[in-house]
Amino acid sequence: MTTYDDRASLTDLTATVERVRSSVEGVIEGKPEVVRLSLTVLLAEGHLLIEDVPGVGKTMLAKALARSIDCSVRRIQFTPDLLPSDITGVSIWDQQRREFEFKPGAIFAQIVIGDEINRASPKTQSALLESMEERQVTIDGHTYELPSPFMVVATQNPVEMEGTYPLPEAQRDRFMARVSIGYPSAEAELQMLDIHGGVNPLDDLQPVAHAHEIVKLVDAVRSVHVAESVRRYAVDLVAATRTHPDLRLGASPRATLHLLRAAKASAALSGREYALPDDVQALAVAVLAHRLLPTAQAQLNRRTAEQVVQEILQRTAVPATPQQQAGFPTGRGAFGQQPPRRL
Numbered sequence: 001m002t003t004y005d006d007r008a009s010l011t012d013l014t015a016t017v018e019r020v021r022s023s024v025e026g027v028i029e030g031k032p033e034v035v036r037l038s039l040t041v042l043l044a045e046g047h048l049l050i051e052d053v054p055g056v057g058k059t060m061l062a063k064a065l066a067r068s069i070d071c072s073v074r075r076i077q078f079t080p081d082l083l084p085s086d087i088t089g090v091s092i093w094d095q096q097r098r099e100f101e102f103k104p105g106a107i108f109a110q111i112v113i114g115d116e117i118n119r120a121s122p123k124t125q126s127a128l129l130e131s132m133e134e135r136q137v138t139i140d141g142h143t144y145e146l147p148s149p150f151m152v153v154a155t156q157n158p159v160e161m162e163g164t165y166p167l168p169e170a171q172r173d174r175f176m177a178r179v180s181i182g183y184p185s186a187e188a189e190l191q192m193l194d195i196h197g198g199v200n201p202l203d204d205l206q207p208v209a210h211a212h213e214i215v216k217l218v219d220a221v222r223s224v225h226v227a228e229s230v231r232r233y234a235v236d237l238v239a240a241t242r243t244h245p246d247l248r249l250g251a252s253p254r255a256t257l258h259l260l261r262a263a264k265a266s267a268a269l270s271g272r273e274y275a276l277p278d279d280v281q282a283l284a285v286a287v288l289a290h291r292l293l294p295t296a297q298a299q300l301n302r303r304t305a306e307q308v309v310q311e312i313l314q315r316t317a318v319p320a321t322p323q324q325q326a327g328f329p330t331g332r333g334a335f336g337q338q339p340p341r342r343l
Contacts, residue, residue: 011271013216013217013220013268014268014269014271016209016213016214016217017039017043017217017269019068019208019209020039020065020068020069020208020209021035021036021039022208023064023068023205023206023208024038024039024061024064024065024068026064026201026205027060027061027064027201027202027205028057028060028061028064028181029184029188029191029192029195030184030185030187030188030189030191031057031061031181031182031184031188034061034179034181035061036269037177037179037283037286038061038065038153038179039065039265039269040177040262040265040266040269040283041151041176041177041262041265042065042149042151042214043214043217043218043221043265043268043269044176044221044258044261044262044264044265045149045150045151045218045261046151046175046176046177046258046261046262047132047151047152047153047154047174047175047176048062048151048152048153048154048175048176048177048178048179049117049154049155049156049172049175049177049178049179049290050062050153050154050155050156050178050179050180050181051155051156051157051158051178051179051180051290052157052158052180052181052182053157053158053159054157054159056181056182056183056184057181058155058181059113059115059155060202061153061181062113062115062153062155063075063113063202064202064205065111065153066111066113066153067202067205067206067207068205068207068208068209069110069111069207069208069209069210069211069214070207070209070210070211071109071110071111071147071149071210071211071214072108072109072110072111072147073109073110073111073112073113074106074107074108074109074111074112074113075106075112075113075115076106076107076112076113076114076115077115077116078114078115078116078117078118078119078120078124079116079119079120080119080120080121080163082120082121082124083124084123084124084126084127085105086105086106086124087105087106087107087124087127087128087131088105088107088127088131088137088139089102089103089104089105089107089108089137089139089144090102090103090105090139091103091139091140100140102139102142102144104144105137107127107128107131107137107146108137108144108146108147109147110147110148110149110150110151110211111149111150111151111153112150112151112152112153113153113154113155114128114152114153114154114155115154115155116155116156116157117154117155117156117167118156118157118164118165118166118167119163119164119165120165121165122165122168125165125167125168125171126171128152128171128174129170129171129174131146131150131152132152132174132175133174135148135150148211148215149211149214149215149218152175154175169249169291169293172290172291173252173254173255173291175290176258176261176262176287177258177262177283177286177287177290178286178289178290179286217268220268221261221264221265221268222264223273224264224265224267224268224272224273224274224275225273225274225275226260226263226264226274226275227274227275229277229319229320230263230275230276230277230280230319231260232319233277233280233316233318233319234256234259234260234263234280235256236316237259237280237284237288237312237313237316238250238251238253238255238256238259238288240312240315240316241288241292241308241309241312244308244312245295246294246295246297246298246303246308247292247293247294247295247298247305247308248293248294248295249291249292249293250292251288251291251292252291255287255288255291258287259280259283259284259287259288260275260280262279262283262286262287263275263276263279263280263283264279266279266282266283267279277318277319281313281318284309284312284313285306285309285310285313288305288309289304289305289306289308289309290305292305292308292309293305294308
């Protein structure tokens with residue numbers, strides 16, 4: 001298992017993430033929490049679903065993250081006529097060598113941007129399932145490993161549903177987190193007019209980190225310590241979604257694993273070698289809500305999955321940290337929230 005050699009190594013890794021964060025925030029103004037969540041998913045070896053209305057910068061965020069890292073990038077425009085082989089690749093008969101030759105598809109990149117993923121057919125969407133979970137592609141009985149790091153950043157518009165195919169539960173469960181960018185503030189929009197009015201900021205965006213540095217970051221995140229009480233807290237949150245009366249489908253065991261991985265990445269981003277309940281609580285909505293299916297009655301009452309997760313957070317007792325047991329305050333959570341209710 002990878003461990004930190006010393007405190008300086010963690011500082012160096014944090015500095016690398018800070019460079020990427022600053023680079024992305026130079027393009028996406030006024031949304032630091034969205035940028036941080038994107039980096040959290042990257043370090044936790046997850047995949048990100050960006051879901052929002054048109055024109056708020058979904059594809060811009062994905063491109064800015066990809067260009068800030070010196071790695072291979074592919075963009076897939078999902079359309080109704082897109083084939084699974086366009087994503088995974090295809091074996092073509094080579095007449096000269098008289099054998100099949102594999103031609104890799106667009107999925108063979110370190111960061112894959114899937115634009116408007118819900119516009120492709122379910123058959124094409126399913127081509128991503130093996131890649132996102134096992135980081136490999138199987139074609140004609142042969143398995144091909146995907147590069148490392150590997151991250152899928154997909155976008156979709158939840159408003160304009162005509163001519164689209166909603167993501168099935170199995171596909172949504174592959175995404176570690178879902179984020180909505182939202183409209184910018186008036187000040188951020190004015191700044192956007194100054195920056196984006198004459199030039200495209202993506203044109204001047206240069207890589208500030210290498211792929212091998214991201215791999216080191218991922219290894220460091222794996223070694224972040226998670227206490228038994230924090231693991232139990234994450235399990236309790238996920239288990240509560242499976243028995244809630246407003247939900248007909250709760251979160252899967254994969255959701256529990258994703259929640260813990262994201263919490264460890266959040267701790268590393270904060271310069272800590274251990275995860276806190278604050279990390280789990282701050283990420284619960286982003287990691288769990290998109291996997292849940294409200295009942296018909298809850299939908300009639302306009303109850304959203306996000307509201308249900310917030311209610312579960314309020315009802316589930318949060319374990320005390322060692323600092324609190326010793327009488328020291330922990331301050332705000334990893335994403336700036338107020339400290340949660342403790343036992």
